[in-house]
Amino acid sequence: MKSVVILVAMLGFGLPGDAHAQDADIAAGKAYAEEVCARCHAVLAGEDMSPDFSATPFEQVAKTPGMTEMALSVFLQTPHIDMPNLILEQDDARNVIAYIRSLDGRE
Numbered sequence: 001m002k003s004v005v006i007l008v009a010m011l012g013f014g015l016p017g018d019a020h021a022q023d024a025d026i027a028a029g030k031a032y033a034e035e036v037c038a039r040c041h042a043v044l045a046g047e048d049m050s051p052d053f054s055a056t057p058f059e060q061v062a063k064t065p066g067m068t069e070m071a072l073s074v075f076l077q078t079p080h081i082d083m084p085n086l087i088l089e090q091d092d093a094r095n096v097i098a099y100i101r102s103l104d105g106r107e
């Protein structure tokens with residue numbers, strides 16, 4: 001019984017092996033990023049040129065050493081230089097962070 005529950009949970013989250021993404025929704029994070037962040041950032045895997053040249057492409061953010069879930073989380077609770085109103089709701093932040101971290105090519 002217990003193993004069935006765990007299996008369902010892993011299928012549901014689609015990310016066995018990534019303990020940090022357990023309760024985050026990567027697909028929702030991607031949708032959110034495309035809606036909110038893509039105006040300035042390259043948000044998709046393989047994109048290396050952001051619409052706003054000073055905004056780091058998300059794939060590059062994902063590959064930056066030290067850009068941990070914690071670092072991203074702190075960053076997203078702090079206003080961007082150019083966008084003082086961009087403070088994310090906790091759920092949105094968690095999903096977007098999970099999405100960004102899924103771009104690091106280590107999967």
Ligand code: HEC
Pocket residue numbers: 033036037038039040041052054055056061064072075076080081082083086088096
């Ligand atoms: C209005 C344009 C704009 C939007 C929209 C925007 N950003 Fe940014 N972002 C920037 C710029 C410019 C920088 C670089 C300057 C800075 O660090 O503030 C940046 C930097 C960042 C960094 C740090 C990258 C690094 O290497 O230090 C992260 C992480 C980030 N943005 C995430 C996001 C997320 C997530 C969203 C959507 C929820 C978002 N941004 C939306 C313009 C934007």
